[in-house]
Amino acid sequence: MEKEKDPRAYDPATIEPRWQQRWEETGLYHSDIDPARPKHYALTMLPYPSGELHIGHWYAISPSDAQARFMRMRGRNVVFPMGFDAFGLPAENAAIKRNIHPKHWTFANIERMRGQLRRMGTMIDWRREMVSADPAYYRWTQWFFLQFFLNDLAYRKKAAVDWCPSCNTTLAREQVIGDDRRCERCGTPVIRKELAQWFFRTTRYAEELLDFSRIDWPERVQTLQSRWIGRSEGASVVFKTEAGDPIEVFTTRPDTIWGATFLVIAPEHPLVASLTSPDRKEEVEAYVATATRQTDLQREAADKEKTGVFTGGYVVNPADGDRIPVWVADYVLMSYGTGAIMAVPAHDERDFDFARRFGLEIRPVILPEGASPVTGDRMTEAATDLGAMFDSGPLTGTPAGEAFDRTVAWLEEKGAGKRTVSFRLRDWLISRQRYWGAPIPIVYCPEHGPVPVPEDQLPILLPDDVEWLPTGESPLKLHATWKHTTCPTCGGPAERETDTMDTFMCSSWYHLRYLSPRYDDGPFDPAEYRYWMPVDTYTGGIEHATMHLIYTRFFHKACRDIGVVQGDEPMTKLRNQGIILGEDSEKMSKSRGNVVAPDELVDRYGADTVRAYLMFFARWDLGGPWNSRGIEGTSRWLRRVWSMFTEESEGGTASQEVIDRLRRKLHQTLKQVTRNFEDFSFNTVVAALMELHNEMSQSRTDGAAGTPAWREAQEIYLKMLAPVAPHIAEELWERLGGQGSIHTQPWPEVDEKAAAAEEITLVVQVNGKLRDRVTVPVGIDDDEARRLALESEGARKFVEGKEVKQVIVVPGRLVNIVVR
RNA sequence: GCGAAAGUGGCGGAAUUGGUAUACGCGCUAGACUUAGGAUCUAGUCCCGAGAGAUCGGGUUGGGGGUUCGAGUCCCCUCUUUCGCACCA
Numbered sequence: 076m077e078k079e080k081d082p083r084a085y086d087p088a089t090i091e092p093r094w095q096q097r098w099e100e101t102g103l104y105h106s107d108i109d110p111a112r113p114k115h116y117a118l119t120m121l122p123y124p125s126g127e128l129h130i131g132h133w134y135a136i137s138p139s140d141a142q143a144r145f146m147r148m149r150g151r152n153v154v155f156p157m158g159f160d161a162f163g164l165p166a167e168n169a170a171i172k173r174n175i176h177p178k179h180w181t182f183a184n185i186e187r188m189r190g191q192l193r194r195m196g197t198m199i200d201w202r203r204e205m206v207s208a209d210p211a212y213y214r215w216t217q218w219f220f221l222q223f224f225l226n227d228l229a230y231r232k233k234a235a236v237d238w239c240p241s242c243n244t245t246l247a248r249e250q251v252i253g254d255d256r257r258c259e260r261c262g263t264p265v266i267r268k269e270l271a272q273w274f275f276r277t278t279r280y281a282e283e284l285l286d287f288s289r290i291d292w293p294e295r296v297q298t299l300q301s302r303w304i305g306r307s308e309g310a311s312v313v314f315k316t317e318a319g320d321p322i323e324v325f326t327t328r329p330d331t332i333w334g335a336t337f338l339v340i341a342p343e344h345p346l347v348a349s350l351t352s353p354d355r356k357e358e359v360e361a362y363v364a365t366a367t368r369q370t371d372l373q374r375e376a377a378d379k380e381k382t383g384v385f386t387g388g389y390v391v392n393p394a395d396g397d398r399i400p401v402w403v404a405d406y407v408l409m410s411y412g413t414g415a416i417m418a419v420p421a422h423d424e425r426d427f428d429f430a431r432r433f434g435l436e437i438r439p440v441i442l443p444e445g446a447s448p449v450t451g452d453r454m455t456e457a458a459t460d461l462g463a464m465f466d467s468g469p470l471t472g473t474p475a476g477e478a479f480d481r482t483v484a485w486l487e488e489k490g491a492g493k494r495t496v497s498f499r500l501r502d503w504l505i506s507r508q509r510y511w512g513a514p515i516p517i518v519y520c521p522e523h524g525p526v527p528v529p530e531d532q533l534p535i536l537l538p539d540d541v542e543w544l545p546t547g548e549s550p551l552k553l554h555a556t557w558k559h560t561t562c563p564t565c566g567g568p569a570e571r572e573t574d575t576m577d578t579f580m581c582s583s584w585y586h587l588r589y590l591s592p593r594y595d596d597g598p599f600d601p602a603e604y605r606y607w608m609p610v611d612t613y614t615g616g617i618e619h620a621t622m623h624l625i626y627t628r629f630f631h632k633a634c635r636d637i638g639v640v641q642g643d644e645p646m647t648k649l650r651n652q653g654i655i656l657g658e659d660s661e662k663m664s665k666s667r668g669n670v671v672a673p674d675e676l677v678d679r680y681g682a683d684t685v686r687a688y689l690m691f692f693a694r695w696d697l698g699g700p701w702n703s704r705g706i707e708g709t710s711r712w713l714r715r716v717w718s719m720f721t722e723e724s725e726g727g728t729a730s731q732e733v734i735d736r737l738r739r740k741l742h743q744t745l746k747q748v749t750r751n752f753e754d755f756s757f758n759t760v761v762a763a764l765m766e767l768h769n770e771m772s773q774s775r776t777d778g779a780a781g782t783p784a785w786r787e788a789q790e791i792y793l794k795m796l797a798p799v800a801p802h803i804a805e806e807l808w809e810r811l812g813g814q815g816s817i818h819t820q821p822w823p824e825v826d827e828k829a830a831a832a833e834e835i836t837l838v839v840q841v842n843g844k845l846r847d848r849v850t851v852p853v854g855i856d857d858d859e860a861r862r863l864a865l866e867s868e869g870a871r872k873f874v875e876g877k878e879v880k881q882v883i884v885v886p887g888r889l890v891n892i893v894v895r
Numbered sequence: 896g897c898g899a900a901a902g903u904g905g906c907g908g909a910a911u912u913g914g915u916a917u918a919c920g921c922g923c924u925a926g927a928c929u930u931a932g933g934a935u936c937u938a939g940u941c942c943c944g945a946g947a948g949a950u951c952g953g954g955u956u957g958g959g960g961g962u963u964c965g966a967g968u969c970c971c972c973u974c975u976u977u978c979g980c981a982c983c984a
Binding site for chain 2: 691
């Protein structure tokens with residue numbers, strides 16, 4: 076069944092490798108500083124070298140590449156770099172499973188993925204590649220850690236941290252996902268562990284991170300980040316224990332303070348022991364022990380009935396001097412606010428539930444508008460709406476709108492409280508008890524405590540000879556010699572920090588290393604920074620909204636304040652692609668067997684077809700299920716384009732009308748494609764090119780081939796096709812006799828005159844319903860349009876015998892006749 | 896529970912942002928070419944009704960209401976799906 080190959084047929088398997096090689100040889104995609112041209116930094120999120128590129132990588136990268144190519148043709152000096160986020164757990168897991176060194180596994184994967192990226196036909200400048208696991212890179216990751224340490228942005232603290240028992244490491248808060256608090260990577264429910272760990276002070280930037288006014292990021296990402304940061308305005312109020320110890324609480328409703336009938340503190344609160352009376356000691360300790368042992372999953376289940384225990388201690392409400400009991404309950408979290416709340420059951424649902432359960436007093440002090448007064452024992456639910464204050468001492472009668480401000484002012488005057496803002500965001504835990512990461516450049520000296528490793532001793536290299544089986548301790552700790560060193564301060568014996576850094580630390584600054592990956596005097600060459608930064612367009616998945624995309628913004632702002640970088644934001648414009656699902660509309664996974672392998676598709680259709688189909692098959696920001704039949708249509712289109720450009724055709728006999736129609740469609744398409752590329756609306760780019768191809772085919776049938784207009788259409792067509800399908804466009808450009816590479820051609824200019832129609836179809840409506848269409852000259856005046864509409868046959872049938880009340884003329888579009 | 900996004904033919908989707916709904920592609924139907932077709936080409940293809948026919952009428956953007964000369968688009972209510980957060984004081 077072997078079929079004879081037609082030598083004239085479109086054969087991507089031949090032309091694609093040929094052009095890839097030629098582009099590489101000529102350095103077509105090298106981008107260097109050029110002060111004469113406006114720069115454009117196009118960045119797409121770097122892949123993790125997991126083995127090979129899957130279709131999701133192609134979906135993220137190839138449209139981003141097309142957009143970058145478009146910007147280049149529009150006259151920008153575009154840099155489109157690529158690298159590998161090469162540290163991380165999968166390398167260790169693979170190493171354990173296959174008994175190969177994580178380094179070998181990782182770098183073999185990188186080699187393979189580089190080849191795939193080349194095969195994709197990307198405009199990557201490979202001279203700028205960075206690999207985060209390369210000592211030349213992580214030397215500077217460690218350097219950044221030192222800058223943070225020296226500027227009080229990194230600190231070590233013993234705290235209850237999230238621990239993944241499967242990955243055997245701590246996780247940042249952001250890496251714990253879902254209602255059942257699972258590990259972001261492996262899905263195992265996390266547990267709590269008390270450990271001394273390194274943190275970055277991300278919370279110091281909480282307020283600034285909420286400001287998106289300088290960047291063009293999707294609303295969705297802004298919302299996700301804002302909610303993650305979780306800003307609440309309120310007041311901190313100090314209650315005093317009978318022993319005189321202050322207990323600070325945070326409340327968003329200071330106006331309800333006269334209704335506070337008890338206080339609740341978290342089981343981990345430092346004052347639990349001192350508040351507990353001897354007779355309650357046993358019960359309180361038992362409760363605290365249980366609460367601590369429980370996972371957060373069990374503790375934070377929202378529908379769980381509230382538990383708690385009375386400490387036997389009391390505090391004084393600073394508002395009215397009332398003595399109120401202190402309870403311990405796990406519905407109060409040590410990690411938010413101050414770990415203590417004033418409970419106002421009348422006006423807070425959680426406090427209401429708790430008070431009902433334990434028979435505590437419910438004392439209403441706010442009357443929401445329209446509500447009628449009730450006593451506490453008759454309330455069926457908390458009245459959480461704002462309202463006028465009553466039974467509130469000197470502030471009784473304060474209306475809803477002023478309640479908050481006046482109470483805070485009153486408390487401030489008394490020295491009992493002040494206005495504060497609380498954030499949900501927590502500091503970033505960066506310690507990991509794993510081998511395959513950048514070692515934290517700290518030495519512990521018995522004399523001097525944690526001492527930073529001097530800059531000139533970086534990088535702290537990872538040793539190759541380790542046992543990387545996870546034990547819960549860092550593998551570096553178990554190495555015979557690695558951790559033993561001397562104190563940089565006193566020269567005495569000391570031990571290295573054996574934890575490594577979260578890989579999100581590596582990916583927080585990779586866009587800077589691309590600028591000068593071999594630079595030795597700093598993390599990046601300042602001259603390159605000045606020219607290229609900030610990133611103009613950043614593309615990648617939305618799943619990083621509250622992880623990488625918060626970290627990298629924090630990192631940039633922190634570095635700005637240290638004086639390492641300039642500007643307030645690292646990435647000006649962000650665009651997210653959606654997710655490609657399997658053909659069964661389920662998430663792709665090996666176990667489901669619904670994985671689409673891009674290499675097989677390239678073998679069968681060629682990279683250009685795969686690129687074009689990925690741009691065409693769905694809205695880029697939404698993604699959707701794969702359709703293996705759909706790609707045939709895109710393949711067919713490129714084959715037809717090939718034929719249209721390569722087949723000899725008679726022509727030159729076309730009428731002026733045919734020529735005009737061709738040029739109109741051509742320039743209208745150019746206008747649309749330009750706009751769609753700017754908007755990342757890739758599916759309509761391809762659709763428009765298909766439409767224009769159809770029009771050109773028709774024109775050729777009508778004798779347009781061989782005319783100057785045909786030649787113009789061919790050239791513009793290829794230029795518009797070039798970002799989408801770079802190989803076929805380049806090949807056909809050469810065959811057409813084009814000068815140089817098509818990828819360095821300027822983007823064509825729209826001929827507005829050609830695009831404008833001489834005649835338009837005027838829609839005639841009667842009472843808003845389409846009744847006729849009339850062809851009219853383009854500049855027709857309203858009166859004439861009205862006359863033609865009223866005379867049109869289609870309209871007359873519906874107007875006859877009725878009174879014309881009104882005629883609406885939308886110039887160039889339609890006439891609507893309103894009758895009764 | 897809170898928040899966000901989406902709902903358009905058999906399917907993926909388009910609609911210049913309030914002005915011809917269903918572009919483009921898949922699939923399907925018929926035909927041509929062919930030893931053959933899961934290749935290629937041509938024509939057709941939202942639904943209902945009438946007509947031999949060209950055509951003609953009616954309906955249609957999850958559902959219901961509203962604003963407007965005119966609504967897929969704006970407003971209100973509602974349903975469904977997806978995602979994010981979830982005892983955050």
